[in-house]
Amino acid sequence: MLDLPPSIDLAIIGAGPQALTLVTHLLQKRARFRPRFVVFDPSGTWLTQWHRQFAAQAIPHLRSPAVHHPDPDAFALRRFAEGRSDELFPPYDLPGTRLFQEFCAEVVQRWQLEQRVYPAKVVQLLPIGEGRRSRFQIGLENGSVITARRVLLATGAGIPQIPDWAEHISMTYPLERLCHAQQVNLNTLLLVGERILIVGGGLTSGHLAMGAIQRGATVTLMTRRWLQEKLFDANPGWLGPKYLKGFKAEPCWLNRWHRIQQARNGGSLTPTMMLNLRQAERQGKLVLEENCHVVSATWQAHSEVEPFDDHSRQHWQIHCDNGSSQSFDRIWLATGTRFDLQQHELLQEVLTRYPAEMVQGLPVLDFSLRIPGCECFIMGGLAALQIGPVARNLFGGKLASERIVPALIKG
Ligand SMILES: Cc1cc2nc3c(=O)[nH]c(=O)nc-3n(C[C@H](O)[C@H](O)[C@H](O)COP(=O)(O)OP(=O)(O)OC[C@H]3O[C@@H](n4cnc5c(N)ncnc54)[C@H](O)[C@@H]3O)c2cc1C
Structure with a gap:
């Protein structure tokens, strides 16, 4: 098991596809970032929740196409699938559940991330210190406490409606x-x-x-x-400038929220x-x-x-x-x-010290997906006001990484 230093640069909370996407994009840009982060997940392994939900619902293949996955190279999954075309389903080569699982295992191996997940649930996130010395104190379920200069929250699933x-x-x-x-x-x-x-x-x-x-x-x-009846849960125009350009230009956060609802419908x-x-x-x-x-x-x-x-x-x-x-x-x-940051058990103390504007439970994050004023980054459905309707999906992880990674490298 990974040794836990008392103080780290970046604590990543959650080891789902969003966190894996962030880590591969980060290492692609800055390989020497490797010793400076730790990923926390109670399961101690990558994508446990993803695999569990696909197995529990007996899902044969993904809804998203083969170019959506956690590796920075969009075509990596297609190459991996060579000779396995029967596991890419029509109409847009939707990866079979097993193919995707094996591909993600290969991604984890290729980026040498097998030992990067520390098996613990984070139960407390406390902002401490001031200015350049501000840190997060991270309490784990097993009683350990460490500090991190920056935190990335990728805890996934929303609250059941x-x-x-x-x-x-x-x-x-x-x-x-x-x-x-x-x-x-x-x-x-x-x-x-x-x-x-x-x-x-x-x-x-x-x-x-x-x-x-x-x-x-x-x-x-x-x-x-x-x-x-729809092929994808949001129109593919939301993956690029076709719809995102107008969305990002919309100054009213409530209007953005309405657009997200309309898009997912x-x-x-x-x-x-x-x-x-x-x-x-x-x-x-x-x-x-x-x-x-x-x-x-x-x-x-x-x-x-x-x-x-x-x-x-x-x-x-x-x-x-x-x-x-x-x-x-x-x-x-x-x-x-549904996603509601105000109900997120880990963030209460962070929000008390760094109150963020909220729109229907979603935080107004800065461009790099930080809670304004602090070094707490957020990925997934909670970042939808910046990323758009696909924030919670695999491709949303890529869009979020493109904003978070430059801030991590710079800081
Ligand atoms: C059935 C189903 C099928 C889907 N199919 C697709 C698809 O085909 N294509 C697509 O693009 N999207 C799909 N999605 C949407 C989305 O991609 C998935 O929900 C995906 O799992 C989200 O990734 P994530 O990393 O945000 O969250 P998760 O996969 O839920 O991972 C979050 C991790 O954080 C951990 N965690 C939570 N709290 C803590 C804590 N306090 N401390 C430490 N760890 C913590 C959890 O244990 C979990 O392992 C699907 C969703 C569902 C439910």
Whole structure:
């Protein structure tokens, strides 16, 4: 395991694809930066959360094309995939899950980063000192404390969005019977004969629906709007100047926030997933309930119908806005996540000392993605007011690195 010095230059919190992208871009520009940073992640390895979520939802391939990945050379993945064209999926060579995993392992090896992740959760981030002597005191879950001159926050996943009706269920129920998509692991579930309600119209709903059907369940997929069909979650114009030029020129942060919402426009399904779902619908394994939402859900722990009747088992009784009432064995909320810096447990003390302007939970960062006034950099969805709607995606990591790396090298 990496030895932890008492004082370091840069502490990177999180070892997901965003952090890996930053590190490869940094080393490409300044190889001698290597001894000056430490990456912290409870797993002690790179991309654990990424691999976990792809496995848990049985996702066969990425939604983004083969040129989006953590290496600075956009074509590195294509070269790595030579002879494996069957693992690049149409229409834009979307990398298969295993191909991407093996490529990222090769990136980690090639940049000699295998031993760079220190296995610990950061539990405290305290700004100390003044002016040129200002530092961050970093408390780890194992009790160790170190100081760092600069910090990069790449902690990923937002906060699960839970619909009001689900927040307000008063009775107790087995926790695994109502979960957010982040908590579902298809690989641990036997679903033969079960009726599952999946709420939400994004690609995660589609993956969970197909995975549940393959495991023997029948699924109802319920969406507030009509299902939206899109290749990518934001138009590719957001990867370059086509849309980003106007976005960056927009002086009003609230307008920028609205543009991000419009660009992502809630969840959407890829054409391939739409095809799979329609086929499952024709086979009677899936019901698509569009323009419909749950009003209330009640857990029926004891049934009044005949014992041994199929409906006598414990179940959810849900009522919808269209007046219908239905029973389900499980409810999965594929209702997305939101980013809110004010709720980020690590940043409270930093924000007290360096208050940042907030727009709908997103911080107004400086050009180099720092909280203004201090050396705390932020990547991922929380940097969206500067990076745009793809901030949380793989390509967002590249756009963020292009701003952060020059500041790290200069400082
Ligand atoms: C199912 C799914 C599929 C996706 N597919 C794509 C895709 O095909 N293409 C695309 O571009 N994007 C995709 N995304 C979006 C995005 O790229 C991923 O969510 C990606 O994992 C985000 O990377 P990240 O580094 O920001 O966060 P994460 O991968 O979540 O990594 C953050 C890491 O930080 C660690 N961490 C958190 N708190 C602390 C702490 N206090 N101390 C230490 N470590 C901490 C976590 O343990 C985690 O390992 C997908 C997202 C999901 C959910």
